[in-house]
Every structure is written in structure tokens, then in C-alpha cells.
Amino acid sequence: MRERSIHLRNLQNQAFVVCVVLLSVLSIIPLAFILYQILHNGIASLNWEFLVSLPRPVGEEGGGIANAIVGTGLLIFLASLLAIPMGIAAGVYFSENSGSRLSYWGELSVEILQAVPSIVIGIIAYEWVVKPLHSFSAFSGGVALAIMMLPVIARTTQETLKLIPYSLKEAALALGVPYWRTLLKVVLPSALSGILTGILLGIARIAGETAPLLFTAFGNPFMNWNVARPIESLPLLIFNYATSPYPQWHTIAWGASLVLVILVLGLNLITRIVTARWKIQF
């Protein structure tokens, strides 16, 4: 009787392990298929020419996505310029004044902002920036993406600062260092790896966003460096090309998808390295 029950338990245990392994393998399968599909379809069009040349009219062979790469780069740059200082400042405020009323409402707003659908943020940017300036522009796209990036950076900054021991701040204050210098020179440098992680995650989040750019950055088949004019981006280009009736454009869309995936995966990889390497021991 006893022997049998142990046997049964072992069997149950093994069945459970098999289930867990099977389910975790299942969760990897979608990613594996996506990567395979994109690599399979995109690798053919991926070459140096593809990265540095502009799109050609339908019917002409070749052509590339240089305008979209530049556009995505510029949009990320604009969004970072707006969101990084604001996000870090908000995170510092939340962690330094936890319990205050402003910090409570601020944290709540950041949380809600993170849940707002990206298309809504696009509409807001359209109302705020595109309408008053009477033009679609890279700048308005940057604003929309910055709003999406802000909560990610604010949250990670706050979470990282929470982990920094109070004794460190005390050490600086006991040396007669003013509060603002203590924050800038002691607290923030100690939190650098966490804040960088937040920034990279934020960039990875917005790099693939399409919806908020539809009526802000708008898209542009030509090369553009001017922030006041409409600009192309990788996700927009993929959307437009993939929904076109031309097989040649479909190939370009696959190639652009591959570039975008490499960009986002690369950012995630760098994030991992940064967190591991730059971690400060307390």
C-alpha cells in the first residue's frame, strides 16, 4: 500500500514536470516561428544597398528603406530628448517624496498613461501639435512617442532609486553636500544602470509603434531631416508596403521587418548587458 502510494506520487511528479516543460516550450514556439518567418522572407532583400538607398517607384527593381531608417532614428531621438529628462525627474520625485499627495497622483497618472492605447496618444498629439502647426511633422511624431516612453522611464527610475540604500544619501549629506548635489552626484550615478535599462526599454517600446505615427509623422517617401516636415518610419513603411498590391513592395516590407526586429532585439540584448555589467554593488 505504502509502496504504491510513493510510486503514484513519483508518477504525479513526473507528469507535472512534463507538463511544465511542454508548456514552456510551447511559449517559445511563437517567437521561433516569427523569427523564422521574418528571416526567411526578409533576408533576401537585406543588403547594404537596401539600407542606404531610397525607395524606387513601382516597377523599378531595387530600392531601399534609408528614409525609414533615418526617420525612425530621428523620431527615437526626438522622443528621447523629451521623455528622458522628464521621466527621470518624475521618477526621482516619486521616490524622494513617496507619500506626498503630488507623488501619489503622479504615480497613478503614470500608471494610467502606460495603459492608454497608443492610437489615442496619436490623436492627442494630432490635437496638440499637428493642428496648431497646420502640418504633419516628425516633431509631432516625437511628441506622441515621448508620451509613450515617459511612463516606462519614470517607473524604472523610481524602482531603481528605491533599491539605493538610504545610508548612501546620508553619507553625502553628513559631508555637508547640498541635497540637489547629493541627488545628482551620488544617488543618480548609483542608479545609472537601472535608469539606462529604463531608457533602452522605452526605446524598444516605441521603435515598433505604428498607430501614434499614422496622423503625426504621417510618412514620407523621400529622405527628410527636417523635424517640421512629415517623416517616414520603419513601422509605417511596413504597414504601407505590406498592404499595397505590389509583390515587390511586399519583399521590401519583409526586409524592413527584419531590420526592425534586429533593432528591437539588439536593444533588448544591450539592456541585458548593461544591467549585468554596470550593476553597482552596495
Add this chain to the structure above:
Amino acid sequence: MENPVLRVEDFSASFGQHRILSEVNLEIERERVTAIMGPSGCGKTTLIRCINRMHELTAGASVGGRVYLNGEDIYRMNSMLLRRRIGMVFQRPNPFPTMCIQDNVLAGYQLNGIRLNRDEKRSIVEKSLRRAALWDEVKDDLPRRGVFLSGGQQQRLCIARALAMNPEIAQAARVSDFTAFLYLGELVEFGPSKKMFTTPKDQRTEEYLTGRFG
């Protein structure tokens, strides 16, 4: 006592409703080491923190009475300038993890934006580390971060950091020439350490020393 470096008069401290120190009177002699002893939770750290005005960082802290540093009322001074004049070493070592050993020693200058030339830096670092008895152990590792140091070495690094500012007083938990016995927020006895440890005046001091309470 003639011309004490620090004079504490009728000093009380509370956190919210909780009274930590009551009516402490104390004079600290210049260029001498004075110890404050007592069981855990009696208010030693609170007294030290109040002298450095670090208690102001804690919400709900309030103090009464006067503290004079070289005759100046510390509660009328700028708290940041005061803290530069009173070095503080905390119970647990807290070197700056992002800075190398040399920068840790110079932290009081660098974080306050005081510029030093190379020779000044070198001499301050060596002098402070020697005074903290750490120089010989770290003199070859000055540009390295201090994380590999042992706990005791880290604490001495913090002492060097406090001494580097040439403070008028350095506060820490160490053993010394003079002893003040603090019990339940009240100053029980004060005098030369040797005398107090061998022939205490107050019965409570004797009982604490002999382990009858504590």
C-alpha cells in the same frame, strides 16, 4: 572644563511623541577622544545625529536646548556648513560605491564643488588615509573602486573621508579617554573613562558596567 570644543546645554530630542533625549548637559574637550556609552536604544546615535543636525532629515524630529560648537550656536548656523565642520562616521560603513578609493576620501571636497590641484589631492588623500590607518593597505589601489575592501577597511575609508575635511569634531562609535554614560535618554555620569570604568560615581553606571542591566 576650559574652552570645550562642544557644549551641549539642556538638550532634549523627540521623534513625534517619543522622547529620546532629556536635558542632556555635556562638554566635549578639545583634541581629546570622548566616548558616549549606553545600552542599545538609549539615544547615543540620536545625540550624535543632533550635533550634526542630521536629525532634521527625519520627519517628526524636534529638539530643545542649545549646542555650541566653539561658542557658536549650531542651530543658528547653515546646516550644510555645520556638517562640513563636524565629521561623521556612521555605525555601518557606507563608502560611495560609484567612486574609487581616492575619490571616496576626497568626496567631501568633490561633492561640494571645491576644486583641488593634483598635489593638494595627493597630500590630503595620503594624510587622511594614514590618520585612518588604511594607507599601507590601499596605497596601490587608489584608483580602484572600494567594493573589494573588507568591512573594517570600508569603515576606515569612511573615517578617512570624514577626516579629509579637517573637521573640528569627528563623531563615531569608538573607545576613548573620556566617557559619558547615557541611560534612557538621561545623562547619568560623565568623566575620564578610566575613572568611570574602575570607580563609577553613579550606581546605575556600576550596574551597567557589571552587567546587571543593559
